[in-house]
Every structure is written in C-alpha cells, then in structure tokens.
Amino acid sequence: MTPGALRTWLAERSIPAYRSTQILSWVYRRRAPSFAAMGNLPQVLRDELAAHFALPGLTPTVVAHADDDTRKLLFQLDERAAIEAVLIPDASRLTLCISSQAGCGMACAFCATARLGLLRNLSATEIVGQVLAAQEQLRPDERITNVVFMGMGEPLANYDALLQAIEILSADWGVGLSARRITVSTVGLVPAMQRLVGDTNVNLAVSLSGTTDAQREPLMPVNKRYPVATLMAMCRSLPIPQRRRITFEYVMLEGVNDSPDDATRLARLLHGIRSKVNLIPFNPFPDAGFTGSPAAVILRFQEHLLAAGINATIRRSRGRDIQAACGQLALAGHTDRRGSTPAPTRAAGSRPAHGPRAAGGR
Numbered sequence: 001m002t003p004g005a006l007r008t009w010l011a012e013r014s015i016p017a018y019r020s021t022q023i024l025s026w027v028y029r030r031r032a033p034s035f036a037a038m039g040n041l042p043q044v045l046r047d048e049l050a051a052h053f054a055l056p057g058l059t060p061t062v063v064a065h066a067d068d069d070t071r072k073l074l075f076q077l078d079e080r081a082a083i084e085a086v087l088i089p090d091a092s093r094l095t096l097c098i099s100s101q102a103g104c105g106m107a108c109a110f111c112a113t114a115r116l117g118l119l120r121n122l123s124a125t126e127i128v129g130q131v132l133a134a135q136e137q138l139r140p141d142e143r144i145t146n147v148v149f150m151g152m153g154e155p156l157a158n159y160d161a162l163l164q165a166i167e168i169l170s171a172d173w174g175v176g177l178s179a180r181r182i183t184v185s186t187v188g189l190v191p192a193m194q195r196l197v198g199d200t201n202v203n204l205a206v207s208l209s210g211t212t213d214a215q216r217e218p219l220m221p222v223n224k225r226y227p228v229a230t231l232m233a234m235c236r237s238l239p240i241p242q243r244r245r246i247t248f249e250y251v252m253l254e255g256v257n258d259s260p261d262d263a264t265r266l267a268r269l270l271h272g273i274r275s276k277v278n279l280i281p282f283n284p285f286p287d288a289g290f291t292g293s294p295a296a297v298i299l300r301f302q303e304h305l306l307a308a309g310i311n312a313t314i315r316r317s318r319g320r321d322i323q324a325a326c327g328q329l330a331l332a333g334h335t336d337r338r339g340s341t342p343a344p345t346r347a348a349g350s351r352p353a354h355g356p357r358a359a360g361g362r
C-alpha cells in the first residue's frame, strides 16, 4: 500500500492520518518482523493491522553465486510462476536487476525469457519484495545503490504495479532509493513511456537492437506496433531533464545488426536526442539461433558511434556462468547439461537461502 490508500483505510476507522507513514516506515525502513513489533502504535491498531494485512516478503528458493560475485535469486511465486533477480556488484555500485513479470509476452527473438511466454504480471508487493529479499542477502558492508527493471518481463506492460512499486522504492517512508537510481528498461511501448516520464523521475532505457523496420521487426515483434520512426520521434519529444539521458540498449548479433552501416544509421537515428548507447554482447542460451558479434566487431561499432559524437559504452557481461546475464533469465540456472530443469530447490554451486520468512509473505 501507498500512504494514500492506507490513509483511506485508517480514516474509515477514525485513526489519524499520520499513522500511515509510521506504519509504512516500520514495514520498509525498520523491517518490523510482525505488526506486534511496531512499538509506537497503539495495541488495538497493531491487532487491527494484523487482522487485515500481511507484511511483504519473498523468500528466495535458491541463491546462486557466480565467479564474479554476481548473485542470482530465484523466487518460486506459486506453482507455475517463478522469477529471478540479480545482484551485480561493481567497483562503486551494487546494482539489483529485478523482474516485473513472470515470463514475458514481447517475444524478442534473441531473449531466453521470451521463450517462456507471459505467465503473469507481478504485483507491486512482489516487485518490491525482490528488493527487500536481496537486501537480506547483502554482506554487512554492502548497500544496493541502483535498481534496474531489466530482469524478466516488460515493465511497461504492467504499468500500475510498476508505478506503485516505484513509489514505494523511492519514498522516504519506503525503501528510500532515489528515483534517479532507478532505471526502467522497455522494448519501446510508446504511450506507456510517455506516461512514465510524466508520472515519475526514473531513468529510461529503450531496447532498440535494430536500425530499420526490416531489421528490427523480426528481432522484436513489438516493432509492428511501434515502428522505429514512431519510437524515435516520441523519444525526441520526451522532456528529459538536463544532465540526464535516455539509454538505448543494442544487443550485438553477428551478421544481423553489427555492420558499419548499422552504426551509421544508429548515429543518425539518435541525432538530437539526449542519449547514450549501451552495446550488449549477446549472451547465448540453448537453441538461441544467434551468434554474438566478435569482440573486435563490437569495439569497431563503438568507435564508429563515438566518432559520430554518440556516447557509447559496452556492457560487461556478468554472471554468465550461472545464467544470470542479460537475456538469460529463464529459470535455467539449475539446468544440467542435457537441458532438463529439476524442481528449483537446491542445485550444485548454489547454497540454500537464509533470512527469516516474513509473516504471510504474498
């Protein structure tokens, strides 16, 4: 719940509105293990809360550790739906990559999550729950500095839950992570992108991966609905604040979208947009049907963009050995060599999760 909704609930019981932020900071900031533990609330209110609500909580079924210290958390939400979140430590940052849907309906040809299809949307509680659960996995000297909606699913296809989760993550009474440290990545759902920029202050990342409709449509079917020209015109018109940029993600596929002509076209498309390009080396998965561009080709592509005045970086692939890298999230980190996926309990190279299970976590 956000404070507005909670205030309405409180008002119906003639309880003063200031209790709402008290309650929520117990939940998100002080991590009360139960309503009974919310010491500065009257006993009757604690009982009433316990009768009506559950504390948000997700418990990872498996936590897999990669050689590079990337950690992947698997959550079994119900019988069918499971999701993953990935903790990615870097020199000065600790980024958490979270999921917005179980599976994904966007059908991008190069992405493992797409092969699952869309199982269901996550609730705001399940989105925020990934952050709370990841915080419990941290070592004492660690703190999550950034959250990216780059896990499973298309966040803008689950708009209401996304918006509620962003409010909880960024609020002072909530998780307290500044919206500037939150990035939402999208395949390019144009109307929802415009709404998001109006409704929030988060960063926007757009998965482009093609420079013409003929090239992008077979890779990303969403291009039928929002072709390259429509998408770019809308990006050009977005009111992006000073000192901020839209990130364009571009998965590098050998012989598909990695030619010098592609780099030239990409630079032309981005002309006049406050942007930066993030080139993503393709991460393979079984039966992907694509090969990643060789490192030298990616470097040449980057140089081409830089020479054209486009800010371009190459994403360093993280957590590949536990299938935690971009486009590999398909609940397959526990797959043996023949490709069967055992029930997600324990797997070699993984250790069981620890941390208390919050009451009635849903």
Ligand code: SAH
Pocket: 106, 108, 110, 111, 112, 149, 150, 151, 152, 153, 154, 155, 185, 186, 187, 205, 206, 207, 209, 249, 250, 251, 280, 281, 282, 283, 284, 326, 327, 328
């Ligand atoms: N649905 C949103 C959020 C997921 S972000 C979106 O697509 O933007 C995941 C990123 O990983 C996207 O940029 C996607 O294009 C990229 N990706 C998908 N499959 C990949 C793969 N096999 N290798 C590398 N990157 C991949």
